[in-house]
Amino acid sequence: MQRVKQVAAHITGSSQTKGLPALEQKHDDDVVITMAIRSPLCKAWKGGLKDATTDELFLEMFKARSRPxxxxxxxxxxxxxxxxxxxxxYPARTAALAAGFPESTAVQTINRFCSSGLMAVTDIGNKIRAGQIEIGLAVGIDSMSQNPDDGSPPQSGLVSCNQAAKDCTEKMGWTSENVAVDFGITRDEQDAFAARSFQRAERAQAAGYFKKEIVPFTVYQKDRVTGEKKLVTVTEDDGIRKGTTKEGLAKIRAAFPQWGNSTTTGGNASQLTDGAAAVLLMTRRKARELGLTILAKYITTAVTGLAPRIMGIGPTYAIPIALKQAGITVEDVDIFEINEAFASMAVYSQRTLSIPAEKLNPNGGARQIATGLNELHRSQGKVLVTSMCIGTGMGAAAVFVRD
Incomplete structure (x- = not known):
């Protein structure tokens, strides 16, 4: 019981101090982040990582490590x-060993769809907070090129007779159209949001904002003509569509004309991507002992469920819970990184939570913790909230405070 009280105190501060000042207090056993990096994010089947095998992506991510x-x-x-x-x-454990981690370093994998990387951070953070470990590495990784999603498995009739259970297996595009219809989100609003996202990402890339968070990946690529493999180094995102305008997006045909009002397109929905990211966490005490620069303090994660048919609005359920756990409000947050699986859900999330446009994904489509913390330091903000919708009808959100 005493340990539970200590954990709660370190999340929200003492009873005398509330809100953001409580989160800014420093304790030796705070869970802190000393590294937050990512690979270039590349277009599946077409981009720089299309020929990289999954274990190669694991290896490159594991090889990237903290300084000094x-x-x-x-x-x-x-x-x-x-x-x-x-x-x-298999690829997780073998790549860790090949990257030089000792045999004594344990490895596990975790899957909660689009929140899997955040769940890895949460798992490591909770182990540190519980006193089980002092240092842990959280990684998120997937290759759409190598491991395309084949959809949900067949359901027993004993399960599919439940409508919500049946809805879990429907296509993501269907859920996007449901959100647009149910909440009156127009094609024009979605295209405007998507255009702004591409424009912000293009500006950020041109300004070099992503250079501090991206780790170059050296992987195999096949020659388009000969099929011969050669090693290349990929250094930047290749999915940012330069020169995107709302008018241009308006010309793209509907991706799902069979559903809803047919407002979702290949221009206002996210690309399929190959990529990886890593976050190094430890106690503040250990970081000081090792002389490492502390980037941020991990505060809390909230996960909750909702109707599978509108799974995209998960952030609107999860973010208020995370903010309440942290003892802060929307006004206290400097940056929100909310996934843009579909513009319909992003528009709804912004509208429902009253998030100022300048605070939402300031560098374009959300890349979550690595990009969020990088931008928090660049802009000298204090609080980052990351959030995403989750397939089958869930939402997750987490709070971080710049040190």
């Missing part, structure tokens, strides 16, 4: 969030 010295011998546990990778424990 190699912390691999000190990492006690690795948690990998991955959705598509078949038999994921």
């Amino acid at each position: 010295f190699d912390v691999r011998p000190l990492v006690q546990d690795i948690c990998v969030g991955t959705v598509l990778t078949p038999s994921s424990m």
Whole structure:
């Protein structure tokens, strides 16, 4: 019971201090982040990582490590969030060993669809907070090129007779159209949001904002003519559509004319992507002992469910819970990184939560923790909230405070 009280106190501060000032207090056993990095995010089947095998992506992500010295011998546990990778424990464990982590470093994989990377961070953070480990690495990784999603497995009639259960297996495009119809979100609103996202990402890339968070990946690529494999180094995102305008997006045909009002298109929905990210977490005490720069304090994660047919609005359910757990409000948050699976859900989330446009995905389509913390430091903001919808009808959100 005493340990539970201590954990609660370190999330929300003492009873005398509330809100953001409580979160800014520093304690030796705070869970802190000393590294938040990612790979270039590349278009599936067409981009720079299309020929990289899943274990190669694991290897490159594991090889990227904190400075000013190699912390691999000190990492006690690795948690990998991955959705598509078949038999994921094999590439996770073998790549960790090949990357130089000692045999004593434990590895596990976790899958909660689009929140899997955040769940890895949450798992490691909770283990540190509970005193089970001092240092852990959280990773998120998937290759759509190598492991395309084949959809849900067949359902027993004993399950599918329940409408909500049946809805869990429907296509994501169907859920996007449901959101647009149910909440009156127009094609024009979705195209405007998507155009702004591309424009912000193009501006951020041109300004070099992503350079601090991206780790170059050296992987195999096949020659288009000969099929011969050669090693190449991929250094930047290749899915940002330069010169995108709302008028241009308006010309793209509907992706799902069979559903709803047919407002979802290939221009206002997210691309299929290959990529990875990693976050190194430890106690503040350990970070100070090792002389590592602390980027942020991990505060809390909230996960909740909702109707599967409108799964895209999960952030509107999860974010208020996370803010309440942290003892802060929307006004206290400097940056929201909310996934843009479909513009319909992003528009709804912004509208429902009253998030100012300048605070939502300021560098374009959300890349979550690595991009959010990088931008928080660049802009000298204080609080980051990351959030995403989750297939089958869930939402997740987490709160971080810049140190």
